[in-house]
Amino acid sequence: MKEIRGKIYGVSGPTVIASGMSNAVMNTVCLVGRQGLLGEIIRIREDRAILQVYEDTGGLTVGEEVVSYGRPLSVTLGPGLLTNIVDGIQRPLLKIKEASGGFIGKGVKAEALEMDRVWEFRPVKKPGDHVEPGAIIGEVPETERITHRVMAPPGVSGVIKDIISGNATGRAPVCVLEDGTEIGLYQQWPVRLQRPFKAKLPPEVPFKTGQRVFDTLLPVAEGGTAIVPGGFGTGKTVVEQTIAKYATCDIVIYVGCGERGNEMSEILTDFPTLKDPATGLPLSLRTVIVVNTSNMPVAAREASIFTGITIAEYYRDMGYSVALLADSISRWAEALREISSRLEEMPGEEGFPPYLATQLGGFYERSGKVKCLGPDERTGSITVISAVSPPGGDFSEPVTQASLRFAGALWALDPDLAYRRHFPAVNWLVSFSLYQTELLDWYSREISPDMLRLRARLFELLQKQSELREIIQIIGVEALQEADRLTLEVANIASEAFLKQSIFNEADAFNTFEKQFWMLKVLFAYMDNASAALKRGVYIETILDSPLRTRVLRMQNTPNDGFGKNAEGLINEIESEFSTVEEK
């Protein structure tokens, strides 16, 4: 593709109209103006190309040059992605910090990954071996936690002529095929193009978040998608960050899309020291941060989720389970709307462009569990969990509604719960998980067949709680039948002790499935024994005054390790106390 040189004809916000661009290609990048700002062609009208510009357009004038090299907007994939923090178009923010200090200067340039950095390449193939697309040719210890698998890129196959061992950089190939094709540590991939795989696989394993309300009640499958809508301050970011900390997965791609800078500084400071509960290694070793805060250029915000998901696909292709956490998809949609309105396009609902849902679908559908390219039957997955920020907290708006079409789980956050500091503020009556049927087998097999029964009882109890609450609103608690009062009390314990989970309390912040199971066991042992006592004629006050109630209410503060043992002890005490307590 040869170069095309045009001129700026118009500038409006983040968009630039360039004239003299005949033969320009959609979605290819251009360098705009004297400072060579990066832009992408998003519309073509005759010889004019309309670009969204990824950097501040302030100061651009009509007549400045626009150059297209015909390349699509791409990310660089290879070792060094992990532990890194990049902006929406993969500019390394730590390098930019070295170059321009506290603020991001105009027109700063920096290579996404360091091509000169030396990595140890360990070949797993030898000359004469045949490779096909996706075949692993060697490994690089990228971090203490993650081994980077160097793969033959999509479309590349043949017989190996030469393969190196030992020190490697991005400047020379690590492997050469008989036909002269070179394979290096790094490859480029267009962000708007899904990376290929062999087949999609059905969801059958839960994505373990360590959060009770999700794992037990509203599970998302590995390779699934969950959306977390909620008004401001209802806890979306905390959900995303908690999952980034505690989820059982190999890789976390955290996309801060149009949100706050201080939230990122928290992750940046904490993740190098916080330990991943599964391996005990620092969290940063499995994490890539893509961040384009609300005050950074809006077009780069639009690109950020595609940059994020392309990196996620790359690690999925290596056979890893990847979590892509996007906060917030609404800010992406708003970026799309801002750009679309500069183009004076006919707006759809609430000013969003009519192609909102299509583009959103293009993002969500890149999640999934797949059989990867390559000869070795490995599988990888991308689980997408994205925050949605509906204006006024009203879920009927277009972005929430469009996201719902692609989401397998809805974790709806509720301001009322947040106001009373019930976190995670998940409204369990409106939320749902479409994966539960597929996952029940796993629960029964891996935790206990009894888990299914306990889970069903919990649903029933919560349903009953909402009914009883409505009744109280009319007649008062005192007028309830004693059995109902007890049910209500137990339901309240269930919400206080089980559904509520504090990130500030170490023992509570992350829970294994085993602990979740035993907590339910205790809860229902308490309920059954208390009901039996009540039937026998024990005063409800006596039952509720028992210190056992407070112990059940506080059981979440007991650590994961040894929880089962503790729980058994508590259940025994419950049984013996309630069977011996005196009747009226």
Add this chain to the structure above:
Amino acid sequence: MDLITREYRTITSITGPLIFAEKVKGGGLGEMCVVRMAGGEIRRGQILQLLGDRAIVQVLQGTSGIDAEAASVLPTGETARAGVSMDMFGRVFNGFGDPIDGLPPIIPEKHLEIAGLPMNPASREKPDFFVQTGISAIDGLNTLVRGQKLPIFSGAGLPAKELALQIVRQSKVSEAADFCVILGAMGITAREAFFFRKALQETGSSERTVAFVNQASDPTIERLFTPRIALAAAEYLAFEKGYHVMVVLTDMTAYCEALREIGSAREEIPGRRSYPGYMYTDLASIYERAGRLKGQKGSITMMPILTMPDDDITHPIPDLTGYITEGQIVLSRALHRKGVYPPIDVLPCLSRLMNLGIGKGKTRDGHRTLADALYSAYARGIDVRRLVTIVGEEGLTELDRKYLSFSEEFEKRFIGQGDEDRSIDATLDLGLELLKIVPERELTLRARKG
């Protein structure tokens, strides 16, 4: 470029504060222009959009009196900048940075772009330094830290200004020597302007204060410049001179209305309730300028004040603000009517950075637990209060009654502290004391004194 060839007597139309000019060459997006009027009067303009040789220019002082036939537009080659220096202290400027206190202009040490540059998220220092405001509902339950942006959501006639000034006055004490205040006032009345000036003088803060004031009678476009110029000054004081700057911006509602006015003059497709679709991004370019930087001593803490139209927290102005800021302090008309001052409705309040600034060595061990316990007890008390109106006191259990009395005491004593400047210890002790009304066994964690 030669000046004469760059002057254009080619205004094709004028709408609201905007001029549409033709044959404009060489002007860059965002560049400042000189608008020369028939009588020789000069106004300032800024290029908002370019298309071929046409430009849309917003006129800072408004377009009233401009004759399209006789006026001309001249790009200056400069972006919008403000002169800053240490001499700003004690001075009052308008929203463009011109002095309005009758004293001569300052001699600038630097000319800073008022739009500023985005802070690199990787250069930010995590805000974790506790600021004692002396207000229990804030220090105890929604703690402010240096570098945070924490707005006050007010309603018409509620004492937001008084509260903001009390916070400024009281934090000054705990923040000591390096503390200074920047006031950015948009569309305020002459009475309010007087009130602020007097109050700052009385507290003796005026020599550590810089004020940028745009009154309701001043040009609308000036409102869009005011917070930015205030923040450019704040960045200079914080990151070049090492001050802990508290920026009070009032009233963001007037700012947003100005934004809407420009949007409709440009015939843009409006978003929710006819505010521009890019209002989130625009507000973020202001609010995100709060923060701290690695390796720098100073900080910018921001306290924007806004008036919720119709007391509606879902209105786009509070809504988008809440989506950007690190929490919010919400004032309540009901508490105000009850005579509670400050009338802070703690349930919808939030400080997202609280946890970084509290605990052992900062406030007190167990602070978090205590705050959570106070919150759930108060929320429960409010539920009971609602219930009473339906089922009467008789329908309540013994426990409900306790929660009810807790919520009454809590509002009266904890929130309604009046003008008292309370230490964090006094706040937390009072919280513990009030919590005794509720039986210990009700709490999921023991709130303890550490």
